[in-house]
Amino acid sequence: MYIEKHIPNREKDEKLVLFLRRHWIILIIKWLVIIVIAFVPLALYLFLSYFEPEVLDNNIYYAFLFLLSSLYYLFTLLFFLNAFIDYYLDVWIVTDHRIINIEQRGLFNREIAEHTLERIQDVTAIQKGFWQTLFSYGDVHVQTAGEIQRFIFRQVNDPFNVVRIINEEIKKFQKNEEHELMEKIRPQNSME
Amino acid sequence: MIEISLYTLLIIYGLGVGIFIVFAIFNLYHLFAYGFLSFSSFFVTFLFLAITILLLFITYTYGQLIDWSATLVI
Numbered sequence: 523m524y525i526e527k528h529i530p531n532r533e534k535d536e537k538l539v540l541f542l543r544r545h546w547i548i549l550i551i552k553w554l555v556i557i558v559i560a561f562v563p564l565a566l567y568l569f570l571s572y573f574e575p576e577v578l579d580n581n582i583y584y585a586f587l588f589l590l591s592s593l594y595y596l597f598t599l600l601f602f603l604n605a606f607i608d609y610y611l612d613v614w615i616v617t618d619h620r621i622i623n624i625e626q627r628g629l630f631n632r633e634i635a636e637h638t639l640e641r642i643q644d645v646t647a648i649q650k651g652f653w654q655t656l657f658s659y660g661d662v663h664v665q666t667a668g669e670i671q672r673f674i675f676r677q678v679n680d681p682f683n684v685v686r687i688i689n690e691e692i693k694k695f696q697k698n699e700e701h702e703l704m705e706k707i708r709p710q711n712s713m714e
Numbered sequence: 715m716i717e718i719s720l721y722t723l724l725i726i727y728g729l730g731v732g733i734f735i736v737f738a739i740f741n742l743y744h745l746f747a748y749g750f751l752s753f754s755s756f757f758v759t760f761l762f763l764a765i766t767i768l769l770l771f772i773t774y775t776y777g778q779l780i781d782w783s784a785t786l787v788i
Contacts, residue, residue, distance in 0.1 A: 585720050585780045589727040592773040596734045596766065603741050603762045610755060611748050629740050632748065 545659035647681035
């Protein structure tokens with residue numbers, strides 16, 4: 523699978539279990555706000571047309587407002603792209619060995635943290651408020667025994683199912699570890 | 715009395731477009747360097763570039779109707 527090849531520091535037999543991003547509604551809300559902001563020059567133009575038409579008739583004012591509007595729209599478009607990149611580059615990956623937290627905090631500031639499943643102590647899902655309940659998204663808090671003690675999967679889709687899957691993977695991981703330990707002990711016992 | 719040609723505004727506008735291009739390259743670099751390439755990332759990139767070109771074309775087309783040789787007297 524394409525994504526599996528791009529898991530950071532991927533181990534040989536590591537399998538992808540979950541690949542999570544924020545819920546799509548978060549991006550849509552940001553985009554809608556940006557689209558509303560994009561109407562400001564248009565509203566200003568209509569206001570001036572009706573109430574202060576002499577401003578638009580003046581060549582100098584018109585040139586200034588024209589270029590300012592053009593720059594305004596270009597930078598609004600840039601914010602549009604930035605909102606998508608901020609959404610797209612924040613990912614949370616759960617494999618059968620570990621969880622990986624990749625967060626892009628603005629430009630040139632990227633954080634990747636990972637923890638093996640055996641160091642996870644507690645997994646909690648939190649769904650708060652009307653919109654989170656309606657669209658079924660929320661936060662998943664993963665408590666670990668390590669320097670970074672808590673991972674937070676922010677605004678992910680179906681957080682309760684994510685918690686269930688992580689707990690299942692932890693149980694499988696622990697069973698495998700016990701099985702491997704028993705395999706190591708058994709030959710020693712048979713020799714005795 | 716200081717006379718400033720309207721071409722000055724074009725120079726400032728050009729600087730603004732330059733800053734926009736620099737930040738656009740930064741953003742696209744991050745998307746290609748760290749993102750998992752998919753239809754959505756391709757589509758958004760395409761949409762961004764298409765609207766940018768459209769905006770600059772509209773600016774150029776309507777900008778030609780303005781008399782840039784006029785001067786601003788302060």
